[in-house]
Amino acid sequence: MKRNPNSHLTAKERDKVSYPTRKLYNLGVIEGEVLDFGSGYGKDAEFLNAKNISCTPYDPYHAPDYPNKKFDTILCQYVLNVLLPEEQAEVLMSVSELLKPTGKAYFTVRRDLKRFGYRTHYVHKVPTYQCNVRLSYKSLFKNDFCEIYEYQHFTQVNNGKEGIFENPSPDAELISELATVYSIYDKYPVSKGHALVIPKRKSAHYFKMTDKEKTACQIMVERVKTILEKKYQPDGFNIGFNMNEAAGQTVFHTHIHVIPRYKGDAENPRGGIRNVIPGMGEY
Numbered sequence: 001m002k003r004n005p006n007s008h009l010t011a012k013e014r015d016k017v018s019y020p021t022r023k024l025y026n027l028g029v030i031e032g033e034v035l036d037f038g039s040g041y042g043k044d045a046e047f048l049n050a051k052n053i054s055c056t057p058y059d060p061y062h063a064p065d066y067p068n069k070k071f072d073t074i075l076c077q078y079v080l081n082v083l084l085p086e087e088q089a090e091v092l093m094s095v096s097e098l099l100k101p102t103g104k105a106y107f108t109v110r111r112d113l114k115r116f117g118y119r120t121h122y123v124h125k126v127p128t129y130q131c132n133v134r135l136s137y138k139s140l141f142k143n144d145f146c147e148i149y150e151y152q153h154f155t156q157v158n159n160g161k162e163g164i165f166e167n168p169s170p171d172a173e174l175i176s177e178l179a180t181v182y183s184i185y186d187k188y189p190v191s192k193g194h195a196l197v198i199p200k201r202k203s204a205h206y207f208k209m210t211d212k213e214k215t216a217c218q219i220m221v222e223r224v225k226t227i228l229e230k231k232y233q234p235d236g237f238n239i240g241f242n243m244n245e246a247a248g249q250t251v252f253h254t255h256i257h258v259i260p261r262y263k264g265d266a267e268n269p270r271g272g273i274r275n276v277i278p279g280m281g282e283y
Helices: 019-027 043-050 083-097 210-231 270-277
Strands: 034-036 055-058 073-077 100-109 116-122 127-130 138-142 148-151 176-177 181-185 195-199 238-241 256-261
Touching: 019 043, 019 073, 019 100, 019 148, 034 043, 034 083, 043 055, 073 083, 083 100, 083 176, 083 210, 116 138, 127 176, 176 210, 181 210, 195 210, 210 238, 210 256
Parallel strands: 034 055, 034 073, 073 100
Antiparallel strands: 100 148, 116 127, 138 148, 176 181, 181 195, 195 256, 238 256
């Protein structure tokens, strides 16, 4: 992004595999087809391939061919610490979208940072960014230098907090996910690609969400719109939510509908959401 153009300069030219990847390999959790997301110069992928574990490197600067399939295991080592919050959100969503439904991803973040924000890189002499990162995922390993988080699709995890967090059905198809919000396809779609954006913390309706949750929902709505446009090529969208029984709400946990629209799917679409009250679409 324009405000953080030098993040790629933080990649280290190592002569051996990174500590977290070796740790995960020794734990035996790196399985199936593997993606190294933010692979830098590719030493971890080289190590895993030498161990007969198929690993694809992806890095916007050093291995820029974006993956076109899903993976059983995704590694993301020391990437989030050098990214701005909006860039971190992009990575979290991308990893969730590239992970197979029953796969696992591992995010490693540094725990030894003493200075936060922009600094002059000691080798390249240009501004680079660094920050601490805390994730809501399971902490698999932690020492004084780093922490490894284990991530699974929210649809696959029973978080054990009934009444506080929503637990979706494990057969729901996840579209994308952030730390506080996720998106799935509607179980009873009114059109092809009808999606829901849902905060993980239970709240009765949109106006009961925190400002941070509303921001996350907005980011996710835009992400889902982009995904649906690419997948289904709709001609328009209806986006919104129902609040309270009088407005038609039947599930009392906040959810935002992202409904693709297609030419001819309604005899007369004029009025759009005004048609929630019969006869009010014409004006």
